[in-house]
Amino acid sequence: MTLDQAEAAGVLEALVRGANIEAATSTLQPLTLSLPNRRGAIVRVAPMTNGDRGRASVFLAPGRGALTIELTDRAVVKLRGKRLKARRNDAKPPRTRVKVRQRGGRYLLRFRVEDASPTTTYAKLGRKVRRVKRGRLRVSAKRLRKGIRYQSVDALGNTEKTKRLRRR
Numbered sequence: 001m002t003l004d005q006a007e008a009a010g011v012l013e014a015l016v017r018g019a020n021i022e023a024a025t026s027t028l029q030p031l032t033l034s035l036p037n038r039r040g041a042i043v044r045v046a047p048m049t050n051g052d053r054g055r056a057s058v059f060l061a062p063g064r065g066a067l068t069i070e071l072t073d074r075a076v077v078k079l080r081g082k083r084l085k086a087r088r089n090d091a092k093p094p095r096t097r098v099k100v101r102q103r104g105g106r107y108l109l110r111f112r113v114e115d116a117s118p119t120t121t122y123a124k125l126g127r128k129v130r131r132v133k134r135g136r137l138r139v140s141a142k143r144l145r146k147g148i149r150y151q152s153v154d155a156l157g158n159t160e161k162t163k164r165l166r167r168r
Contacts, residue, residue: 001031001032001033001034002033002034002035003033003035006031006033012031012033030070030071030072031070031071031072032068032069032070032071033068033069033070033071034066034067034068035066035067035068035069036066036067037061037063037064037065037066037067037079038064040060040061040062040063040064040155041061041067042058042059042060042061042155042156043058043059043061043067043069043077044056044057044058044059044089045057045059045069045071045075045077055089056089057075057086057087058086058087058088058089058090058156059075059077059084059085059086059087060084060087060117060118060155061077061079061084062118062155063079065079065080066079066080066081067079068081087116087117088116089156090115090116090117090154090156090158091158092115092116092158093115093152093154093158093159093160093161094113094114094115094117094119094152094153094154094158094160095113095114095115095152095160096111096112096113096114096121096150096151096152096160096163097111097112097113097114098110098111098112098150098165099112100144100165100167103138105140105141106138106139106140106141107138107139107140107141107144107167108136108137108138109123109136109137109138109139109148109165110135110136111132111135111136111137111150111152112135113135113152115152115154115158116154117154117155117156117158118154118155119152119153119154119155120132120152120153120154121135121150121151121152122150122151122152122153123137123148123149123150124148124149124150125139125143125148126143126146132150141167144165144166144167145166145167146166147164147165147166148164148165148166149162149163149164149165150162150163150165151163
């Protein structure tokens with residue numbers, strides 16, 4: 001059943017805010033939802049007792065495909081038919097380290113990120129912001145002398161404080 005069908009049947013109340021969907025249902029009625037997943041999703045399922053929210057289970061669904069959420073006494077989330085594991089709610093920001101190697105007149109920056117969730121690293125080169133792909137970025141010696149700012153963001157939205165890299 002889709003989200004709209006479940007709402008129309010009265011077994012679910014949903015609040016849709018852009019890509020975020022908050023839904024409330026009773027555990028007395030088993031419910032299976034099918035949602036389209038175009039670019040990855042984060043599903044948080046929290047039990048509610050007498051209006052109080054319990055500890056949430058977090059499911060990361062990377063990639064595309066049909067996302068199925070089965071709500072009975074336990075929550076089961078599947079992506080393309082494969083069951084996803086629940087993770088702890090990650091509240092720590094990622095930690096990024098950079099190693100610099102000279103390659104001729106250019107420098108190769110290798111970024112290594114530590115975090116429990118998938119991450120994306122961004123580097124600011126002057127006024128341009130570039131996404132670091134495969135953990136590597138090539139820059140000129142002049143750009144490195146001026147300084148590069150970088151930071152990482154994980155899939156749950158935790159953002160690392162901006163750091164600065166400078167070579168003389």
